[in-house]
Amino acid sequence: MKTKKPVNSKIFVLDTNVILHDHTCIYQFKDNDIIIPLTVLEELDKFKRGNDPINFQAREFVRILDGIVGEKLFNGGIQLGEGLGKLIIATGKPFTDxxxxSFKEDIPDHRILAVAEFIKNEHADRSTILVSKDINLRMKAKSLGLMSEDYQNDKIKDPQVFEKSITELESYEDQLIERLYDEGSIAIADSSLKEKPVPNEYFILKGNKSSVLARFDSNSQRVVRVEKKVAYGIKPRNAEQTFSLNSLLNPDIKLVSLTGKAGTGKTLLALAAALEQNKQYEQILLARPIVALSNRDLGYLPGDATEKISPYMQPLFDNLSVIKHAFNPRSQEYQKIEELLKEERLIITPLAYIRGRSLSNAFFIVDEAQNLTPHEIKTIITRAGEGTKMVFTGDMQQIDSPYLDMKSNGLAYMTDKMRSQDLFSHVNLVKGERSYLAELASDLL
Known part of the structure; x- marks a missing residue:
């Protein structure tokens, strides 16, 4: 395994969950060498069958490995490409004293640690680092004096990027506020803003006598006044909700990210906006990833497939119920919802049932998107056909996946990468509107 490398070149030992998170991970370590313990391949073999994202990742990685397989993969390693290091498959190593x-059980995690410790001792002149998305395994590695870290490739630098959606300016010129009310917009050059905004950035401009809500339109290079609008009976209760509806109802904004704690109205606003524009889209789709509680899969729940997924979809039906009860059952709006459901133009379903489809002329809402990986987010967005609008909602404080955090989840990643694009808009909702009790509990508990 010994190879001549620059002094600063490192050796990375990969855990199974890194590959299941990103099947292209072996190409993300620059000129450093990569070790994959044989036990990792054994674990991957268990994930090859199925329709979940990790099953896709496992199959794709096996295909990549099949393309570079050779005897040297187990003896000295194979170069991955120009400017990249070598890939080496390491067979099992004996446990040190x-x-x-420390560890009595012979389990895959401990076999991976044994390989990492062996590599460290064999290559004392180079840094050996175990890469795992499992915090517990990283702690075990450190207890043995091994360096370990999370997979960093798709982590955002600023975990608070999703909070930067609204700029509040005090002591703004009353004259410019009056112009916004009279003319509807002003050129960015005349706006007195010190820094050029990002596309679709929202502002609360406060003068001595008045205030105004505004948005930067990058296409026209103007600051545009934002008016309060009602969407299918749902009225915005604060500036954040007003900005959210502005993005959701704007046909030029094709991708929207709404973040915020429970009770801020993210999903409700998205659904109301979709119903308001039902004539513009052939179908309205509401989906959410299924993350089973207490690490129990759906098989633990009683009933058939529909009955098993029903509890996970209930929050979406609850939001629909709120909108329906804003109208009389005999009203045209109420009947329209019933009609959309009957004709399957309004569908509430698990996200797994949507994957693989090409979505054209659809209003697609993905709830609980903080539980998606960056790769899953990319897979979903690349399914968007002509005329499709996509909305991702989520609460960064309620990440249920054990291998995702505020820096590595797909919603934060998408917001970070897309915030400079004309067709993207992000709003972070802070004020809870569910009830005073819910707001108090969210803040204090």
Missing amino acids: AMKQ
Whole structure:
């Protein structure tokens, strides 16, 4: 395994969950060498069958590995490409005395640690780092004196990027506020804004006598006044909700990210906006990823497939119920919802049932998007056909996946990468509107 490398070149030992998170991970370590313990391949073999994202990742990685397989993969390694390091498959290594004293069980995690410790001792002149998305395994590695870290490739630098959606300016010129009310917009050059905004950035401009809500339109290079609008009976209760509806109802904005704690109205606003524009879209789709509680899969729940997924979809039906009850059952709006459901133009379904489809002329809402990986977000967005609008909602404080955090989840990643694009808009909702009790609990508990 010994190879001549620059002094600063490192060796990375990969855990199974890194590959299941990103099947292209072996190409993300520059000129450093990569070790994959044989036990990792054994674990991947268990994930090859199925329709979940991790099953897709496992199959794709096996295909990549099949394309570069050779005897050297187990003896010295194979170069991955120009400017990249070598890939090496390491067979199992004996447990050291320190490992035997600390870890009594012979399980895959401990076999991976044994390989990492062996590599570290074999290559004392180079840094050996275990890469895992499992916090517990990283702690075990550090207890043995091994360097370990999370997979960093798709982590955002600023975990607070999703909070930067609304700029509030005090002491703004009353004259410019009056112009916004009279003319509807002003050129960015005349706006007195010190820094050029990002596309679709929202502003609360406060003068001595008045205030105004505004948005930067990058296409026209103008600051545009934002008016309060009602969407299918749902009225915005604060500036954040007003900005959200502005994005959701704007046909030029094809991708919207709404973040905020529970009770801020993210999903409700998205659904109301979709119903308001039902004539413009052939179908309205509401989906959410299924993340089973207490690490129990759907098989644990009683009933058939429909009955198993029903509890996970209930929050979406609850939001629809709120909108329906804003109208009389005999009203045209109420009947329209019933008609959309009957004709399957309004569909509420698990996200897994949507994957693989090409979505054209649809209003697609993905709830609980903080539980998606960056790769899953990309897979979903690349399914968008002509005339489709996509809305992702989520709460960064309620990430249920054990291998995602505020820096690595797909919603934060998408917001970070897309915030400079003309067709993208992001709003972070802070004020809860569900009830005073819900707001108090969200803040204090």
